[in-house]
Amino acid sequence: MKKLAAMLMLATALVAPGVAVARDVTIEAQMVRYSGHAAYLAVYLTDPSGAYRSTLWVSGHKTKYYGTLRGWVRGVSQAGSISLDGISGASVGGGQTLTVHADLADALIDAGYTIHVDTAVENGGEFADDAVIEVTSNSASVDGSGYIDKLSISM
Template identity: 50%
Template sequence: MSKPLSTVLATACVLALPALAHGRPVALTAQLKNYGGDGAYLAAYLTDAKGTYVRTLWVAGGKAKYYKHLSDWSRLSAGDAKRLNGVTGASVGAGRTLKVTADLADALLDAGYEIRIDAAAEDMRDSPSEVRIPLTKANAGKPQAGKQYIQSATFQLQ
C-alpha cells in the first residue's frame, strides 16, 4: 500500500471512531423506601444481553468490607480491577434519593443491555439485582420498582 493511501485510511479511521463511540450522559435516580434501617449500600452496574458484567456505574457506601453483600455485582465484577475507580460515594439513607450520572455509548441503547442495582443494609437482608432496568429508549424516564429497599429507579437520557 502506498504511503499516501495508508495515511488517508488511517486519518479516516481516526475521524470515524469518535462517531462510533459517541455517547451521552445518562442520569440514574434511585428513590429508597423508608425501610427503617441504616444507610443502604448500592451498586449500580451495566450488564450485556447475556447478563455478563460490563462496568460499574456507581457504588454508594464507603467500606469495602461490606461490598460482598452486594452479591451479584461483587460476583460479576470480581475480575474488574478498575471497578471502583472514581465511582464511589456515601451510603444512602432510608427515604433518601441517589442521583448519579454516567456516560454510556449510544450503541448500548436497545441492544439488550441492562442497568442493575444491588442493595444491602446492615442487619437486614441483602437484595441482589434489586432493580433491573433494560437500557432502551422506551424505558427512559419510566420508574422501575425495587424488591426491598428501592421504591423506584429511573434513568434519563441527556
C-alpha cells in the first residue's frame, strides 16, 4: 500500500496563529480496491449548520473533472472563490490511502464541525459525501459509501 502524505498550510481564519490553540489533525481516507482510473477526491469542512467552511485537500490535477465533486463544488460556489495553491495533489488509485494533515483551531474541535469527502472516477461513479466524519478529539472512523472504504480522524 502506498501512502500519500500531504502537509497542509492553511492561511485562513480557521488556523490559529499560535500553536497553543491549534491541533494537528490527521485525516486518512482508505480507498476500496477497484480497477480503473485513479479517483478525484475533495476533503472539506462544514460548520454545525452544514454550511461549507473550507477546503482541506483536493486530489487530482485536471480541473475539468472538478465538477464531478458535487458537494464540494456547491459549497465552494456559495462561499465564493478558492485558491488551491498548496492543497492539491495527485489522484488516488484503488487500495491506496490518502493522508491529509491539517492544523485546526481548538474552537472547531468537538464543536459539531464535520469533514466531508467527495469522490469521483473518470468513466466511473461520482459520490458526493462518500464519507462524512465529525471533528472530535477522540480518534474515530466511519465507513465510506463509494470509493472510500474507511475514513478516519486522529490528532
